[in-house]
Amino acid sequence: MSKVKYYYDSETLSYRKIEKKKGRKFGIFFLSLLGMILSGFLLLLVYLNLPYVETPKEKALKRELANSQLQFELLNKKMQEAEEVLTEVAERDNNLYRIYFEANPIPEEQRKAGFGGINRYKDLEGFDNSNLIINTSKRLDILTKQIVVQSKSLDEIAALAEEKEKLLAAIPAIQPVNNEDLTRMASGYGYRTDPFTKARKFHYGMDFTAPRGTPVYAAGDGRVERADNTASGYGNHIRIDHGYGYESLYAHLYKYNVRAGQTVKRGDLIGFVGSTGRSEAPHLHYEVFKDNERINPINFYYGNLSPEEFADLLKKSQQENQSLD
The missing domain is CATH 1.20.5 (Single alpha-helices involved in coiled-coils or other helix-helix interfaces)
Structure with missing residues (x-):
């Protein structure tokens, strides 16, 4: 109502x-x-x-998304820099380190191989920025794999370098008698006149004339294979096995300073000049072997001779004269 x-x-x-x-x-x-x-x-x-009307929460989420995109872009730039550095390292590895140490270069397809088989990035699909995230993830995975390949290569190079260092230390690379102790370099490698028969025959070593008792030094690292006088003509002699196919022999010694089985380093005192065995005067008869073949010792004195001293020794070693054994 x-x-x-x-x-x-x-x-x-x-x-x-x-x-x-x-x-x-x-x-x-x-x-x-x-x-x-x-x-x-x-x-x-x-x-x-x-x-177009944003709540405070939406604004915060939008800022967070923009920041994430920026971080991904920065990450991609850093990965590009890392890829460039890794490419330079790989180039030096293949064209310098591996060639120097006589190792096969790593093929490019092995260094930059991708990931086949199943889709590793399926969980990243379906988002607003999926392409950016998937691309970044792929680059990161490939970069990680390349780093692993390069790391293994450098480990191999380090092992080869260590082996190379051992090889360089083992090669008989110094003159076994100091220059200041020499009377003269009596005879070199090649055809010489035999002091006893006066016949021309091949002399397989180098004769260093020095007073009796002059120190004789190991030409390289190795193991003393023998130190005795049982080999015909050599008298008291020492034979060192340097490994890698190298051996050195020191003959007509007065006495030894080492024994068979002993390990020596380059420059160690191993004996003293004498005139034992088939010898005409005190001197050291020195030979170098590679794979059981006698080779010219003149090529192995780069360890303790200056270029001038080596040139003078080379000139004397090429003179055809009479050997002392």
């Missing part, structure tokens, strides 16, 4: 009933409808523009 409203009429001094106007109801209804339409339109505008 609607309420009846009255108003006070001052002229009649009485309360009169307020009559409702029919037009007013229609106006109120029209205004209400208009308000609803406007409200709906505003809500529609808000809805249509909702993607």
